[in-house]
Amino acid sequence: MAFISVFEVIGPNMVGPSSSHTAGAASIARLAWKMMHEKIRRVNFVLYGSFAQTYRGHGTDRALLGGMMGFETDDVRIRDSFEIAEKEGIEFSFVANTTETDVHPNTVDIEIEDVTGRRHTVRGESIGGGKVRLTRIDGVKVHFTGEYHSLIVEHKDHPGVIAYVTTVLSKCHVNIAYLRVYRETKGGIAYMIIESDEEITRDTVDEIEKNPFVKDTMLIRR
Amino acid sequence: MDFNTSAELIALCHKENKKISEIMRLREIVYGESDAATVDARMKKALGIMKESAHAPLTKTVRSMGGMIGGEAAKLEKRRAEGKSICGSVLTKAVIYSQAVLEVNASMGVIVAAPTAGSAGVVPAVLFALAEQFDISDERLCDGLFTAGAIGSILMKNASVSGAEAGCQAEIGSAAAMASAAAVELMGGTPEQCFEAAAITIGNMLGLVCDPIAGLVEAPCQSRNAAGASNAITSAEMALADIKSAVPFNEMVDAMYRVGKKLPMELRETALGGCAATPTGCALKCKIFG
Numbered sequence A: 001m002a003f004i005s006v007f008e009v010i011g012p013n014m015v016g017p018s019s020s021h022t023a024g025a026a027s028i029a030r031l032a033w034k035m036m037h038e039k040i041r042r043v044n045f046v047l048y049g050s051f052a053q054t055y056r057g058h059g060t061d062r063a064l065l066g067g068m069m070g071f072e073t074d075d076v077r078i079r080d081s082f083e084i085a086e087k088e089g090i091e092f093s094f095v096a097n098t099t100e101t102d103v104h105p106n107t108v109d110i111e112i113e114d115v116t117g118r119r120h121t122v123r124g125e126s127i128g129g130g131k132v133r134l135t136r137i138d139g140v141k142v143h144f145t146g147e148y149h150s151l152i153v154e155h156k157d158h159p160g161v162i163a164y165v166t167t168v169l170s171k172c173h174v175n176i177a178y179l180r181v182y183r184e185t186k187g188g189i190a191y192m193i194i195e196s197d198e199e200i201t202r203d204t205v206d207e208i209e210k211n212p213f214v215k216d217t218m219l220i221r222r
Numbered sequence B: 001m002d003f004n005t006s007a008e009l010i011a012l013c014h015k016e017n018k019k020i021s022e023i024m025r026l027r028e029i030v031y032g033e034s035d036a037a038t039v040d041a042r043m044k045k046a047l048g049i050m051k052e053s054a055h056a057p058l059t060k061t062v063r064s065m066g067g068m069i070g071g072e073a074a075k076l077e078k079r080r081a082e083g084k085s086i087c088g089s090v091l092t093k094a095v096i097y098s099q100a101v102l103e104v105n106a107s108m109g110v111i112v113a114a115p116t117a118g119s120a121g122v123v124p125a126v127l128f129a130l131a132e133q134f135d136i137s138d139e140r141l142c143d144g145l146f147t148a149g150a151i152g153s154i155l156m157k158n159a160s161v162s163g164a165e166a167g168c169q170a171e172i173g174s175a176a177a178m179a180s181a182a183a184v185e186l187m188g189g190t191p192e193q194c195f196e197a198a199a200i201t202i203g204n205m206l207g208l209v210c211d212p213i214a215g216l217v218e219a220p221c222q223s224r225n226a227a228g229a230s231n232a233i234t235s236a237e238m239a240l241a242d243i244k245s246a247v248p249f250n251e252m253v254d255a256m257y258r259v260g261k262k263l264p265m266e267l268r269e270t271a272l273g274g275c276a277a278t279p280t281g282c283a284l285k286c287k288i289f290g
Helices: A019-035 A049-058 A060-067 A076-088 A161-171 A202-209 B006-016 B020-031 B036-058 B072-081 B089-106 B122-134 B138-158 B168-186 B191-205 B221-240 B249-262 B279-289
Strands: A013-015 A040-048 A091-097 A106-114 A119-128 A131-137 A140-144 A149-156 A176-183 A189-196 A214-220 B110-112
Touching (some): A013 A019, A013 A076, A019 A049, A019 A060, A019 A119, A019 A131, A040 A049, A049 A091, A049 B279, A060 A091, A149 A202, A161 A176, A161 A189, B006 B020, B006 B191, B006 B249, B020 B138, B036 B089, B036 B110, B036 B122, B036 B138, B089 B110, B089 B122, B122 B168, B122 B221, B138 B191, B168 B191, B168 B221, B191 B221, B191 B249
Parallel strands (some): A040 A091
Antiparallel strands (some): A119 A131, A131 A140, A149 A214
């Protein structure tokens, strides 16, 4: 059986009122925030299921926006995240989607644009006790929890790209814990998610970005 | 050093001649890929947050997000200070602190989920009520949190601590089981007695449904935290008197999970049954969400 840390039982330390609707929401958005290189300009949150029904009473909206500014689950600034985001010049909006029901009950799509115009849409699910997973990046189905140091590589589905990336990682002495590749269509856009015990350095990522089929990278520290 | 069941944990305690808290702490250092200083600092931080959230609302009242709760801890504290309380010191304080933590939680204050946010009042309520009566140090209270964590981890592995999955019995029931075991160890009980207390507690809360009004972590969650804390204290008292649960802990955990799985979806955090579905519950929902 998987190891359960004592701090998964006595924890997380969090702003209330709900581990799934508040802490989980903040964690999903913080994970999405970590994927962006630059300051956020605009963000739209599409809420599904229970998130859509009860987000106001649970502060889900404030927690999501707080996470989008890098706040951790126990950061009291979550309470004032609307005011802080306005001061920071971040545009934000919330849309409740109550028609689509074929999703996990606590699901959010986060549409993000940074100041350079780089855009990503991330789907996250809050699966209980503050635990979360990302299940889509730009519409492509993935599975990602952010529990490890991670690198997400957006690339063209083309022979040799995976070999190139793993060779660079090997040269840089990065031990891969998990490696998963996701794609929608043959020859289309694919996502490679690399999870490692050690931190992956900027130099390693720069080397990976030299490959002509690599479109974008997202480096996420644990 | 790892364990999946109560029997494995008790065997480890005897083999290593250690308390449950000591085994749990060592396990965290070894398998959590951490060191003693980091683990202890993290637990001390959690205890500090618990202490603040259990005490702050006694003097400073804040309304909840949904507006259904706020000020309960201060009202109770007033009665206690006037010497009018009918419960006795430990139980009265446990009730007060359990209400306080839920008030902090419902007003977007900082709490420690133990094991969840909706049940976050139970463990700190029992620990601080005992600490003030029996002069227990913060260091030993951290031991209490490790013991509570050990029981919680077994419940997570073998059953559930989620109201959405198995009802309030799995959420506040688990918190109460954790608190009762911690109380037994802090008051000098054996590892076996810790599990007897936890088994009695779960047995006493079997079948409790999760039916939050308007889907919010306010009512009846807040008063049920007081029920959980009281339950934990009475079970600890029984176990310390060497009374045993008729059904052993591992079987009681199975029973709780099976009961939880049989609860209809309306009674598992969906706010479609129980208190939430009463005329008053529905009226409150309309008032809050329009």
